[in-house]
Amino acid sequence: MTNFNTATNYTVPSHVPAELVNCVDYNNDPALKLDPYLALAPLHDGPLVFWNPLNTRHxxxxxxxxxxxxxxxxxxADQETFSSKNCAGFSALIGESWLMTPLEIDPPDHGFYRSFLNPLFSPVAVKKMDERIQARAQELIDGFKDRGHCEFISEFARPFPIAIIMQLLGLPIDELDMFIDWGQRLLHGDTIEIQAQAASEIHLYLKDRIAEKRRAPQDDFISYICKTEVDGRRLDDGECMGICYLMFVGGLDTVASSLGFQFHHLATHSDHRQFLLDHPKKIPAAVExxxxxxxxxxxxxxxxKNINFHGVTMHKGDWLTLCQPSTSVDPLEYENPMEVNFDRRHRHLAFSFGPHFCLGSHIGRRELNVALEKILSQLPNLRVAPDSQVISHGGAVFGIAHLELQWDT
Known part of the structure; x- marks a missing residue:
């Protein structure tokens, strides 16, 4: 990544030593469009804890x-010292105070919501969803497999997981394009104003859906959280909004991002592609x-609270940015971290860690496995289209914005 320590027009708190200031633009650095992980690799040369004046959102x-x-x-793992409250900040963007639940809720209250929600996302619950996950994947593949080419992000990576979340929430699939647009503006909008407008539109939409489900509950997720009593009470509108907003945002981009990187790698590494074709039982390991x-x-x-963290003085109220794309290629954590190795022991942070381990991890894993199984078996010789441009991006969720694939029919 370019221009470390060269940004200007920023101020640094008095408790931050000058040698720990490192200007890293996770959103707009040009190197992110080429290879975001290679761009972030120099961070591991130190300092390993640094003050980044460019992360000013909070x-x-x-x-x-x-x-x-x-x-x-x-x-x-340490929620007492490092709080999750307002860590996403979407409600603050629109002048609201509800929290994305349980993501922005600290223990012990966090445990109350997790115990209520965990059964809805358990392996047993996801198994019941498997037929619709497989059907949706096949429907999308059928739309382009005989054509011999596709723009993978718009034709599969985005619509596949978003449709599954819409079905889970009980929302009409004919609104898919609107959801995709909201996701792009909310998570990748060029300005705070664009992001705030999308956040507001999503909020108003979910507010109306929550009111509808309260009046006429159905067999879906929103109806469940609106009508179910926990500890002798029903969740209020703010709690329902926080849960629904998290489910909505959680389904917008993370699986799509993983799919983009996963299939770009397979399309450019025929040895790995052939290995999985020959050893389909290794697909779950490949997904990990x-x-x-x-x-x-x-x-x-x-x-x-004021603390000393690995020799660095942090003050109460300071924010920390936790960039998984950086730590995923940490050479002290993983041998040859830039290398894809299907036999590697799985200890990644893709679904977070500790109390806030991702609620939707089982759904996400199943979607990624289904996509890999189905696409590899039906498009075994997929490759990146010649002369096409693969565009990646940084931001709140790193991903690939454009990926043209082709195969023999």
Whole structure:
């Protein structure tokens, strides 16, 4: 990544030593469009905890960033010292105060919501969804397999997981394009104003759907959280909004990102593609390795008290940015981290760690496995279209914006 320590027009808090300032633009650095993981690799040369004045979304000052996977794991496990409250900040964008639940809820309240929601996302629950997951994947593949080419992100990677979440929430599939547009503007909008407008539109939409489900509940997720009593009470509108917003945002981009990187790698590495064709039982291991190698989410935590973290003085109120794409290629965590190795032990942070381990991890894994199984078996010689441009991006969720694939028919 270019221009470390060269940004200007920023201020640094008095407790931050000058030698720990490192300007890293996770959103707009040109190197991210070529290979975001290669761009971030120099962060592991140190300092391993640094102040990044370019991350100003939370309080305008900047954030502490960490480059070590072990440091990130330590932070994610310690909710008393590193709070999740307002870590996403979507409600604040539109002047609201509800929290994305349970993502932005700290223990012990976090446990209350997880115990309520976990059964809905358990392996047993996901198994019941498998038929619709497979059917949706096949429907999309049928739309382009006889053509011999596709733009993979728009024709499969985005619509596949978003449709599954829409079905789970009980929302009409004919609104898919609107959901995709919201996701692009919310997570990848060029300005705060664009992101805030998308956040507001999503909020108003979900507010209306919650009201509808309260009046006339059906057999879907929103109806369930609106009508089910927990500890003798029903969830209020703010709690329902926080849960629905998390489910909505969680399905917008993370699986799509993983699919883009996964199939770009397969399309450019015929040896790995052939190995999985010859050994389909290794597909689950391949999915885990792709999740490790191409971890995509950036999140945040806020320091709750003055501390010394690995020799660095942090003050109460400081924010930390936790960039999984950086720690996914940590050479102290993974031997030859840039190499894809299907026999690697799985200890990645793609689904986070600790109390906030991703609620939707079982759905995400199943979607990635189904996509790999179906596409490889039906398009075994897929490759990147000659003379096409593969465009990746940074941001809250790293991903591939454009990927043209082709195959023999």
């Amino acid at each position: 309080d305008g000052r900047g954030t502490w960033d960490v480059a070590r996977a072990s440091y990130m794991r330590e932070i994610l 390795e792709y999740l490790r190698r191409f971890s995509s989410v950036t999140t945040a935590r806020q320091v709750t």
